[in-house]
Amino acid sequence: MATAPTGKDKLRLDSEFSDLYRAHLRDVYSYAYYRVGNHHDAEDLTEQAFLQAYRHFDRAQRESNGRPLRPWLIRIAHNLAANYHRDRARKPQSQLEDAAIVSATHDTEDLVEGREELTQVLNGVSQLPDDRREALIMRFALDMDNREIAGALDRSEGATKVLIHRAIRQLETILEEERGPVGDE
């Protein structure tokens, strides 16, 4: 078992953790926000995620072998979000009752049609199974690649690629069903 860092090592770790936190605060917050659907709980979840990350940072750094730690951070947030839903006994779909609120954060405030489309898409995302929804949030909100998403979800890259493909296909079906048959335009 490795000994706890002391003195200069601790200062170095704290400095490196500060760098990590500043680099990925938006990522963790974005993920939390799309998972829980409101700012208040997203802030709490983000704080918990970074506190937990701080407690295990030394070990995570040693085990990462120089690989980026973003998947590890997002995985912490992911697990906390799962606990959040379990503790509140709320179905994930109900979180995007805030879809209309979430869509208002976008720069389409002047475009009613754009906001409706955003709400439709977010509602569609909320109807997906948990793993497909989570993968889409990581891909599109956080711009994570397959390898990172695989690390965060503890899957192989191949399985992650299939997961995302199926998620998009399923969302496509949902949106087409909501829009109804469309004539030639």
Place this chain on the structure above:
Amino acid sequence: MSDLGMGDVEQLLRNALVPVEPPERLSERLERTLSEVTDAAAGELADWELEIGDPRNWARPVIAATALGVAGASLAVVRARRHAKKKDTHGLRAIEHSLEDVLGQVRKRLDG
């Protein structure tokens, strides 16, 4: 009939799932919380290192320290343990390791 293609859906997702900027208060709150955690851990360790760390200071007080050391160390560990329950535990492990090292060295010097 106009159908959505994968590319269309991906574009819709890019438009919908944009990064969300955290509120300013969260950055301040987090920095405050992390500072408290790191300061507490660093403070505990610094206190110990000041009191015990330098072997050049051990010569005269070593006998007295031996008598008091175990009791004093135990009290300090209890204090640190109570404090560390609310804070980061790295500081506590560091304190315990430092304490063991120091007591070991004191015993060696006394044994000649």
